[in-house]
């Protein structure tokens with residue numbers, strides 16, 4: 001049995017009953033078994049002890065949308081809109097990817113996420129067996145899905161669908177339960193309606209949730225109206241997408257009725273503010289979504305449209321841009337922003353009972369922030385400091401499923417120098433290929 005006793009720490013729990021606790025936490029194997037102001041009594045036998053002074057402990061961040069392997073394309077195409085970026089820049093390069101690119105691109109993304117405090121990430125990509133292997137090895141938690149683009153002959157569509165099904169079936173619950181799977185049409189504009197229906201049917205068959213990109217740009221919404229006579233929300237609803245547990249990425253361009261429908265059907269929204277700003281897609285109606293009762297969480301999208309995978313940036317952006325665009329400084333206050341990156345992420349990926357807050361009985365997925373730095377002083381409103389002054393660079397230690405995966409800012413289970421070197425080489429070879 002493994003026990004860890006953290007003494008005299010500050011815990012931002014994200015549990016509304018006791019949001020900040022100065023005290024002690026005990027982890028046994030993969031779970032939190034004690035969290036209180038008083039020291040545990042009796043003292044946990046044989047526990048490793050950690051002096052929590054100067055550290056702030058909080059739940060690991062949950063990144064609910066991304067494409068990890070695209071980190072190889074960081075900086076490859078900046079300052080373009082989605083359509084040009086995707087069709088003229090990303091797809092041609094991704095078409096040249098080989099297994100090694102996915103492996104080292106994903107590994108690069110995973111070390112970046114771990115070191116900046118993300119303990120669970122959603123990944124929609126291809127060659128997902130490789131992604132799952134990286135997840136297995138790195139200790140991170142992944143909600144993984146083989147996204148499919150259906151702009152191809154029907155035999156290729158079928159082959160991709162079968163690959164996505166096998167992946168979802170084979171890897172669900174693997175890596176000590178750290179991996180769960182979903183099915184995903186890439187987007188309504190890249191998958192014909194009958195293909196989306198087949199994907200939904202497969203999700204029913206396998207009993208897994210659904211994920212997709214939706215209403216990211218105004219142009220995409222207009223195209224949907226031209227092609228199918230309705231906007232993407234209605235389109236997906238008619239196809240039966242929301243009949244399964246599901247969440248969508250972006251949801252930037254929404255009418256009131258669409259927000260109401262997402263709330264009614266319990267569809268989560270992964271808000272990706274940096275990616276949406278950089279590709280000039282727009283700004284999602286986050287305060288309205290929250291007010292309507294939609295579960296909003298945060299995603300980085302890929303490093304090719306962000307350009308980093310530090311979820312603290314998304315938290316800060318979510319807290320700032322909606323104030324700016326609504327003219328109301330009370331929207332998305334600090335605690336709410338932090339909740340989007342933690343508890344709401346857990347809710348979005350259907351793991352709210354296990355993740356997203358520090359509570360007895362939940363999984364031990366948590367991070368330690370080094371608060372002995374000028375930007376955390378005076379040490380008063382620590383939630384405010386985390387959101388408005390903090391960043392992923394302040395993360396010192398990370399535990400996932402009770403296992404320490406980052407110590408003193410270094411990944412314990414992955415060779416960071418090798419990953420950086422391999423990623424560099426992969427990119428150079430991609431350019432030559």
Ligand SMILES: N[C@@H](CCSC[C@H]1O[C@@H](n2cnc3c(=O)[nH]cnc32)[C@H](O)[C@@H]1O)C(=O)O
Nearest residue numbers: 067090124125126147148149186213301302
């Ligand atoms: N290559 C697969 C699809 C993989 S899903 C991941 C896809 O999402 C694309 N992608 C990444 N970011 C975004 C975004 O913000 N909006 C739409 N697509 C994106 C990315 O370029 C990649 O092609 C196939 O052909 O079936």
Ligand SMILES: [Zn+2]
Nearest residue numbers: 066249301302
């Ligand atoms: Zn995306």
